Amino acid sequence: MEKLLEVLKEVKPGVDFENATNLLSGKVIDSIDMTTILTELEDAFDIEIDMEYITPEYFDSAQKMWEMIQELMD
Amino acid sequence: MTFIDFEFGIFLLLGVLLFYLCPVKHRWKILLLISLVFYAIAGVKYLPFIFVTSLSVWLGGRKMGQRLDRLEQELLRDNPDRKEKKARKEAAKKDCKKVMLGILVLNLAVLCVVKFTKFFIGPINHLLAVMGGSESFTAADIIVPLGISYYTFSALSYLLDVYWKRVSYEKNYFRFLLYLIYFPHILQGPIEHYGMLGQELKKELRFDYDRVCKGMQLMLYGYFKKLVIADRINTFITTAYGAYDSTAGSILLLAMFLDVVYIYADFSGCMDIARGVSQIFGVQIALNFDHPFSSRSITEFWRRWHMTMGGWFREYVYTPLSTSELVKNINKATRNKMPAQISRSLTTIIPVFVTWVLTGLWHGTGKTYVAWGLYYSVMIFLSVCFGEMLHDLTVRCHVKTETESYHLFQMIRTTCIFAGGRLLTRPGSLSLSWAILKRTIFHFSPTALFGKALFLQGLGKKELLVAAVCILIFGAVSIVQQRMSVRDLIARQNLPVRWGIYIASVVAVVILGVYGAGYDASAFVYMAY
Structure with missing residues (x-):
């Protein structure tokens, strides 16, 4: 989880990733941030994030992203 | 038959009666029947197109869904290691991708052929003549099925959602057909998601007096926007643009902004009618407008x-x-x-x-x-x-x-x-758009807005006054809507006030709607897409 937060904070400094729960649906991260986050997460965790995961269900909070990463690493 | 035809009123009345006389569990079948009849009235020749789209997408969705279900069962049964699991998932994904791409290409090809062929009639006829053929085509020979852009996009959203595992595949073809052909949204959308409308159509569709009343009120407001505002100011815009080279720039500028009101009143009016009709049947369809002109x-x-x-x-x-x-x-x-x-x-x-x-x-x-x-x-x-x-x-x-x-x-x-x-x-062509823009800038003549010329654009003084008042009402309602539901606000009033508003609205649409002898109300703009 710490590694994920590190990646997120580097992409979009100033966002409270620990507590935010509407990152995508609340447009806290825009489409360009999303592209960067995907690129960084895929490199950092050696995973491939398909279109089926690119929804608020998986990207609205760091916790949800972390659960997705674990599912993809499984 | 469109929402503004008299026949539509009779069709809707008969449809509602048939729908509510039928037992609840069979009501979705009546909706399918009504929708098929509505579509067939528009043209029986259009039906094969929607059947090809609905069948191909439904079959594709089923094939992908079954493949993904099989994968899930195999993974549960065999509990393979990570590498094997990944390989199996990739194999299933590859199978689904083939199906998805095949059906996507087929349906986009149908859409493109239907929409773009008219631009290639010249070269096609030339080719036929070169090959010795004696026949030639005209634009009227091309069949453009009603609502093809809307139902194709609704169908493809289902196909992609099944592929991306966002919705489960539909097992019943007729349920899927209803999702596509459902008559309130076939003319101009909204473009739906199966996860929303598909589920909405599976609800128990029971009669609810308040909901039916609210649906009728929404329809009435839609007719007001379309017949009283949009069709009225359309005359002004058409006249001003039609004779742009002799019209003052200030009047052309007014026409440009009236055109914004026109398209908004026309399209959102149609959506209000569609949503109102759907509410009468107990089905909520997607919102297509959310006060766009308040955007930053x-x-x-x-x-x-x-x-x-x-x-x-x-x-x-x-x-x-x-x-x-x-x-x-x-x-x-x-x-x-x-x-x-x-x-x-x-x-x-x-x-x-x-x-x-x-x-x-x-x-x-x-x-x-x-x-x-x-x-x-x-x-x-x-x-x-x-x-x-x-x-x-x-x-x-x-x-x-x-x-x-x-x-x-x-x-x-x-x-x-x-x-x-x-x-x-x-205006219809880029050169005309450019000419209107040039005229607006270089022959602005602001005084024309306060002279006789203003009343020579197809609408007299009284007509323009009616248009201005109705636009103000439209704007005021939009502002109130952002704070509260206008229909709830009216419902809270005393009976004389409530009914006074209803009667005044009906009278306004009947008397102020743009009809006249032999008048044929303009078709909704977005039906052309």
């Missing part, structure tokens, strides 16, 4: 205007493109190596331009719609890339961005951008 930017505007189409392109074109390997590689290659603003611009340029040119082509073919797509590509691109920079600049200049006056400025700016887009498509 053009990107926000497109999240509030024709929301289901914008959402479709965002979800199924823009997002896949912006997360594609190509764009991710561009992002990777430029981030931290170039200034952030340039990296952001390069990351977004391909998805924005492709999405907006395709959106333009969805609306229509020809140069005007390509120009329209490029126009919005540039506007959205500038807004996405430089929006933050502009915000920083306003803060540095000590401009208060949260004040009402600044919001008003942003709303006017957004409206002007939209009016510019309309000017590209409404």
Whole structure:
């Protein structure tokens, strides 16, 4: 989880990733941030994030992203 | 038959009676029957098209769904290691991708042939003549099925959602057919998601007096927008643009802004009628407008205007493109190596331009719609890339961005951008748009707005006064709607006030609606798409 937060904070400094729960649906991260986050997460965790995961269900909070990463690493 | 035809009233009345006389569990079948009849009245020749789309997409969805279900069962049964699991998932994904791509291409090909053939009639006829054929085609020979752009997009959203495992596949073909052909949304949308409308149509559709009343009220307001406002001011715009070379620029400018009101009243009016009709049957369909002219930017505007189409392109074109390997590689290659603003611009340029040119082509073919797509590509691109920079600049200049006056400025700016887009498509050709723009700038003559010329644009003094009052009512209702439900507000009033409003509204539509001897109400603009 710490590694994920590190990646997120580097992409979009100033966002409270620990507590935010509407990152995508609340447009806290825009489409360009999303592209960067995907690129960084895929490199950092050696995973491939398909279109089926690119929804608020998986990207609205760091916790949800972390659960997705674990599912993809499984 | 459209929503503004007298026959539609009779059709709806009979349909509602049949629907509520039928037992609840069979009501969806009646809806399917009514929708098929509605579609067949528009043209039996259109039916094969919608059957091809519905059958191919339903079969494809079923095949993919069954393959994914089988994979799940195998993984549960065998509990393979990570490597094996990944390999099996990839194999299933590959199988599904083949099915999805095949059906996607088939349906997009049908849509493109139907929409674009008329632009190739000349070369086709020439080719036939060269080959010795004696027959030739005209535009009238081409069958353009009713609502093809809308139902094809609704069908493809289902196909892609099943492929991306966002919805479960539908096992019953007739349920899926109803989702596509459901008559309130077949003419002009909204473009639906199976996860929403498909589930909505599976509910127990029971009679609810309040809901039926509210549906009728919404229909009435839709007719008011369409027949009293849109069709009335359309005359002014058509007359002004038709004789643009002898019309003052100030009047052309007024026509440009009236055109914005016209398209909004026409399209949102149709959506109100569609949603109202659907509410009578107990089915909630997607919202397509959310006070777009209160938007602070053009990107926000497109999240509030024709929301289901914008959402479709965002979800199924823009997002896949912006997360594609190509764009991710561009992002990777430029981030931290170039200034952030340039990296952001390069990351977004391909998805924005492709999405907006395709959106333009969805609306229509020809140069005007390509120009329209490029126009919005540039506007959205500038807004996405430089929006933050502009915000920083306003803060540095000590401009208060949260004040009402600044919001008003942003709303006017957004409206002007939209009016510019309309000017590209409404006159019919780019040269005409350019000529109108030149005339507006170089022969402005502001005094014409206060003289006789104003009343020579197809609407006399009284007609213009009616239009102005009705537009003000439309604007006032929009402002109130942002704070509360107008229908709930009316429902809370005492009986004489409530019924006074209802009767006045009906009388307004009947008396002020643009009819007249032999008058044929204009078709809804977005039906052409």
